[in-house]
Amino acid sequence: MMTLSRRIILQGLLASVATSAFAQQQPSGVPAPNPFKFEDVIRRARELAAAPYEAPPSQLPEPLNTLNFDDYRDIRFRPERALLGSGGSQYRMQLFHLGFLYQRPVTVNVLRDGVPTPVPYQRELFNYGRNKIERPLPVNLGFAGFRLHYPLNSPKVFDEVIAFLGASYFRFLGADQKYGLSARGLAINVEGGDAEEFPNFREFWVQMPTPDTDRITIYALLDSPSVAGAYRFVLYPSRETTLEITATLFPRQAIANLGLAPLTSMFYEGENDKKRTDDFRPELHDSDGLLMHSGAGEWIWRPLRNPSRKTISSFSDNNPRGFGLMQRDRVFENYQDLEAHYHKRPGYWVEPIGEWGEGRIELAEIPTKDETHDNIVAYWEPTKAYEPGQEITVSYRLRAVAAIGGMHPGGKVINTFQTPPRASGSNEPSDPTHRRFIIDFAGGDLAYYLTDPDQVQLVPSLSNGKITHSFIMPNGHTKGFRVAVDVKLEPGQSTDLRAFLRAGNRTLTETWTYPWSVE
DSSP states (O other): OOOOOHHHHHHHHHHHHHHHHHHHHSOSSOOOSSOOOHHHHHHHHHHHHHSOOOOOOOOOOTTGGGOOHHHHHTOEEOGGGOBSOGGGOSOEEEEEOOBTTBOSOBEEEEEETTEEEEOOOOGGGEEOTTOOOOSOOOTTOOBSEEEEEEEEEETTEEEEEEEEESTTEEEEOOTTOOOOOEEESOEESSSSSSOOBOOEEEEEEEEOOOTTOSOEEEEEEEEOSSEEEEEEEEEEOSTTOEEEEEEEEEESSOBSSEEEEEEEEOEEEBTTBOOOOSOSOSOEESOOEEEEEOTTSOEEEEEOOOOSSOEEEEEEEESOOEEEEEOOOOOGGGTOOTTTOGGGOOEEEEEEESOOOEEEEEEEEOOOSSTTSOOEEEEEEESSOBOTTOOEEEEEEEEEEOOSTTSOSSBEEEEEEEEOSSOTTOOSOOOTTEEEEEEEEESTTGGGGGGSGGGOEEEEEESSSEEEEEEEEEETTTTEEEEEEEEEOOTTOEEEEEEEEEETTEEOBOEEEEEEEOO
């Protein structure tokens, strides 16, 4: 075995830094003999999957491995040291430091003229605030992730537009939006009995953008005990920023519960699911519903909940046209939060490219006691399990949605309420097996029918139990219709409710669906 001296190691590290500096300074326009491309990431992923999984070292040097939240938050990247600014690019890249929850180093490369150059760790890149770092940290330390800035809201201000930080999580924004939910590269075993597996992006390649384009391409290498994968992200910043994503996956083992295009969010309290807290804010959520566009063309709205125990809802489909976790309620008064800006948090809409075949959209709702924990996960799960030796490629668009008006032309659910089915002011005791669900539909062509509301019919249904009463009435405040459905269940039973509006044979609205059970 060759013995490596400290001098040899140091020479190697200095050579790495010199190579990085040269690549940053060399003139552009000279392509590499074999320019780096997505196929190189795919090859790396294929080779990874063919070998046993090796977990990256998680022990960071002192004192990085003992930083608490406040210590970590005090470490900030120096904006004047941002990368990608040379040559007139509209992007700036900043790196996230390792520490606190982020113990696994990732390598970040800059691609210029087809040449990948790793960004070496440098102490001068960061302001450490109150933290005292006595010992020098190695230049191959790596980073926790990175973020890109772009003049999203103003030509003179570089706003954060996307960030990759932690496992395979990433978030991105459109104009005048605030961070809320997250996306992930892959979800494994969200619903299974075994512990959930969190794949990691272990290396990134960021393409140096040219001055004449506003898009940027990012490659990522994913790894986990069950799968390795190559990802390509093409970012298009705009009012509703869009990502075009291609993933090529290589399973190491059979994966029983694999989630494609997973989204993670928070729902603590909303008008449909009150927790009766002392908090002055009426609602607390990053997303308030799951929107789906089925392969058959039906639009479905499922309000989110904070249940008493973990629940999984499945929506079977063939070649889905789209799904996403939405924040439909955009009224500040419904949140009253001047810091969190819940009314400005985006929805993420997944639009498959090509046919995804048979499968189901899965919605996991996990109980939470406060707003600090993400407790909602949505993803697509193929019916056919992925097996070792396969090479699977999927592509989709992911859009940061602000307004709800442009998703589809029909009427939409804007409110969901529930209450005991009794007269207002009545003092009679509530029957826990009997419940009234109230839904407000608005938009589309519903305003047209307000002058002749008798043409509009409510179409309710349920999977179990009995509908004891239902009614519909025009709602001039929303320029739509309010409906109510009273449901009776036996103790210990559960049901899935559905309702939509139609005029004759014409469907006027999306389909509202909601689960209910009697404990």
